[in-house]
Amino acid sequence: MAAGAASGGSATTDTYKEARTWLLMPAWVVLLFLSLAPVAMMLIYSFLTKEFRGGVIWEFSFAAYDQFFCDRGLFGDEGCTFEWTYMTIFWRSIWQAGAATLLSLAIGFPTAYFIATRPENVRPLWVFLITIPYWVNLLIRTVSMKFLLRDKGPLNDFLMSIGLIDSPLHIINTNFAVQLGLFYSYLPFMVLPIYAAVERYNFSLSEAAADLYASKFTTLWRILLPAVKPGVIAGCILVFVPSLGSFLAPDLLGGAKNFMIGSLIEEQFKGNAGNWPFGAAASMILLSLVLVILLIFARQQAKAEKAEG
Amino acid sequence: MTTSQAVAIDVRNAVKRYGDFTALKKISLSIKDNEFFTLLGPSGCGKTTLLRMIAGFEDVTEGEIFLYGEEIEDLPPNKRPVNTVFQNYALFPHMTILDNVAFGLEMRGASKSDARTQAGEMLELVQLSQFSTRKPSQLSGGQQQRVALARALAPQPKVLLLDEPLSALDLKLRKAMQLELKHLQRETGITFIFVTHDQEEALTMSDRIAVMSAGEMQQLGAPTDIYERPHNMFVADFIGETNLLEVSVDGIAEGRAVCHLGGGHELTCNALDGINVGSKVHMSIRPERLFMSGEPEKDGSLHGRVKENIFVGTDISTIVELDDGPDFVVRTSNSDRGNKRIFEPGTEMFVNMELGAARLLVD
Ligand SMILES: Nc1ncnc2c1ncn2[C@@H]1O[C@H](COP(=O)(O)OP(=O)(O)O)[C@@H](O)[C@H]1O
Ligand SMILES: [Mg+2]
Numbered sequence: 001m002a003a004g005a006a007s008g009g010s011a012t013t014d015t016y017k018e019a020r021t022w023l024l025m026p027a028w029v030v031l032l033f034l035s036l037a038p039v040a041m042m043l044i045y046s047f048l049t050k051e052f053r054g055g056v057i058w059e060f061s062f063a064a065y066d067q068f069f070c071d072r073g074l075f076g077d078e079g080c081t082f083e084w085t086y087m088t089i090f091w092r093s094i095w096q097a098g099a100a101t102l103l104s105l106a107i108g109f110p111t112a113y114f115i116a117t118r119p120e121n122v123r124p125l126w127v128f129l130i131t132i133p134y135w136v137n138l139l140i141r142t143v144s145m146k147f148l149l150r151d152k153g154p155l156n157d158f159l160m161s162i163g164l165i166d167s168p169l170h171i172i173n174t175n176f177a178v179q180l181g182l183f184y185s186y187l188p189f190m191v192l193p194i195y196a197a198v199e200r201y202n203f204s205l206s207e208a209a210a211d212l213y214a215s216k217f218t219t220l221w222r223i224l225l226p227a228v229k230p231g232v233i234a235g236c237i238l239v240f241v242p243s244l245g246s247f248l249a250p251d252l253l254g255g256a257k258n259f260m261i262g263s264l265i266e267e268q269f270k271g272n273a274g275n276w277p278f279g280a281a282a283s284m285i286l287l288s289l290v291l292v293i294l295l296i297f298a299r300q301q302a303k304a305e306k307a308e309g
Numbered sequence: 310m311t312t313s314q315a316v317a318i319d320v321r322n323a324v325k326r327y328g329d330f331t332a333l334k335k336i337s338l339s340i341k342d343n344e345f346f347t348l349l350g351p352s353g354c355g356k357t358t359l360l361r362m363i364a365g366f367e368d369v370t371e372g373e374i375f376l377y378g379e380e381i382e383d384l385p386p387n388k389r390p391v392n393t394v395f396q397n398y399a400l401f402p403h404m405t406i407l408d409n410v411a412f413g414l415e416m417r418g419a420s421k422s423d424a425r426t427q428a429g430e431m432l433e434l435v436q437l438s439q440f441s442t443r444k445p446s447q448l449s450g451g452q453q454q455r456v457a458l459a460r461a462l463a464p465q466p467k468v469l470l471l472d473e474p475l476s477a478l479d480l481k482l483r484k485a486m487q488l489e490l491k492h493l494q495r496e497t498g499i500t501f502i503f504v505t506h507d508q509e510e511a512l513t514m515s516d517r518i519a520v521m522s523a524g525e526m527q528q529l530g531a532p533t534d535i536y537e538r539p540h541n542m543f544v545a546d547f548i549g550e551t552n553l554l555e556v557s558v559d560g561i562a563e564g565r566a567v568c569h570l571g572g573g574h575e576l577t578c579n580a581l582d583g584i585n586v587g588s589k590v591h592m593s594i595r596p597e598r599l600f601m602s603g604e605p606e607k608d609g610s611l612h613g614r615v616k617e618n619i620f621v622g623t624d625i626s627t628i629v630e631l632d633d634g635p636d637f638v639v640r641t642s643n644s645d646r647g648n649k650r651i652f653e654p655g656t657e658m659f660v661n662m663e664l665g666a667a668r669l670l671v672d
Contacts, residue, residue: 204395207395207399210385211461212392214387226403
């Protein structure tokens with residue numbers, strides 16, 4: 001028995017190693033084929049020449065980036081001056097996504113706190129209730145919102161019937177409508193990570209703060225928030241990033257003048273009017289922008305932490 | 310300065326109910342200024358609940374609580390000049406040790422620099438100055454415990470509440486901290502309300518002890534009172550080691566009763582009001598109040614034989630079986646071994662006690 005175990009030792013290690021290699025395969029598949037490969041493809045496509053009925057010609061070209069950054073006059077034969085059109089759309093997108101994120105945080109944080117402070121056995125029910133609307137397709141939810149927010153829609157009808165307003169509020173086709181749409185699209189992504197963080201929070205820390213004469217607000221600001229910060233940051237990233245590239249809410253609720261970057265990209269891949277290299281280039285620029293914003297944010301976090309400690 | 314007779318905390322008819330369950334049943338007690346007061350009782354008896362009601366974390370279902378004459382039971386915790394040392398310490402994990410201790414001072418209006426200076430002095434008092442820039446997770450349990458203590462003492466509360474603060478420490482550290490706490494209490498002159506389920510700890514540290522069981526106060530008194538004159542079965546059994554026997558009462562005269570132990574054995578006990586001849590009650594005798602001898606010493610000597618000797622360090626515990634009667638535990642100091650006070654198992658001998666060692670109890 002002992003001898004068998006001893007001689008089998010290395011064999012067991014080998015089997016173990018083999019098993020480990022196979023068990024790690026899904027991780028490699030995800031990394032290579034679902035993360036890196038699509039980005040690499042996008043990068044390559046952004047440097048190709050456009051085919052007029054959609055698709056690409058395999059010929060190297062800077063045309064897509066040139067179109068994005070350079071204004072070459074009406075006939076496209078002048079020198080390069082900076083093209084503001086797309087940057088304006090980018091800026092609007094960032095602003096809209098940021099506002100939607102703040103709105104989600106303002107509503108999502110108290111919601112998450114509320115759920116996390118319910119008795120343990122009813123918390124899953126509350127989480128379930130929050131996620132129920134998200135079993136319905138995003139398109140249908142967004143169309144429903146358009147219907148709700150119309151000038152002659154149920155919301156205005158209701159507000160007028162209780163006498164709060166005399167004439168309908170024009171919500172549809174405004175920035176605010178887009179923000180509302182984005183907020184509603186991604187709310188659970190804000191609520192769930194914050195909920196997870198608050199649930200793990202040790203509430204005797206809040207008691208200790210109150211015991212040491214801190215007000216409710218000070219306790220929230222100086223004790224609870226620092227403790228659940230990772231959840232808040234995760235929530236903000238999970239709402240901000242998809243909001244930035246979103247096209248349903250801006251298309252359906254924002255109208256033509258509240259066009260966002262997602263719609264611009266979407267159009268490049270749709271029908272015959274599209275321009276694949278340009279869409280790919282815009283996607284690459286968006287991706288870089290998001291990464292830069294996150295990096296700056298992470299840097300500042302690290303700095304603030306250092307200054308504290 | 311208030312005089313030593315002033316009442317720091319006055320709990321009047323305090324009741325705490327959680328739904329149908331009554332955690333505290335009409336508790337009344339007065340804790341004096343400058344006192345080291347201990348709430349002692351088994352786990353689940355309501356000690357934490359009472360402490361949390363004084364701190365303001367639990368609503369009082371019925372009754373009142375006064376702090377130096379001011380009614381406080383409706384004030385939120387941050388408006389009560391009492392501080393708590395939590396059982397799990399509850400140190401703020403993202404703050405340094407110094408900032409933890411400075412927090413309460415800052416909340417009371419001290420400037421950041423003043424708060425830090427005073428917090429530094431506080432850390433010196435508990436000998437943790439060299440750790441002031443560390444985070445709580447970088448300290449050992451005993452050190453965290455002292456930070457919690459420094460943090461609660463820094464704002465100079467009128468009363469300090471301590472909920473089993475030493476229960477997570479190992480025995481040696483616990484003994485050292487017991488002394489340190491006692492010294493801190495003397496030095497600061499702050500009233501301490503200390504919660505523990507450890508009777509030895511309570512006896513060592515307290516000026517007075519309130520023994521609790523199942524949400525009710527069993528006895529309140531100085532450690533010697535509680536140990537030597539337990540009022541009821543629960544207290545006698547919970548505090549220290551004792552021989553608890555059911556006896557039937559025979560003659561009562563001049564505060565003494567004759568008690569039958571069974572097997573024809575008889576004892577003279579301290580009687581109680583309201584005990585009638587012929588009734589069956591419980592009696593307690595501390596093992597160290599008994600001693601053995603080869604010959605009967607008095608008329609109260611009980612004859613039996615030694616069953617077993619158990620070595621417990623400083624003492625030897627002897628289990629004695631009385632002729633046709635109950636077993637007794639007799640405790641003899643180890644240093645008496647040479648004095649022929651200890652008998653080998655199987656030896657016949659007599660068990661003796663002084664008058665007053667045997668006490669009748671209320672059930
Ligand atoms: N929030 C609560 N809800 C219901 N019962 C509670 C609650 N807190 C404490 N209890 C009950 O009250 C009793 C006293 O608890 P506690 O004061 O913590 O006891 P101790 O500190 O003496 O161990 C226990 O039986 C406990 O189960
Ligand atoms: Mg307790």
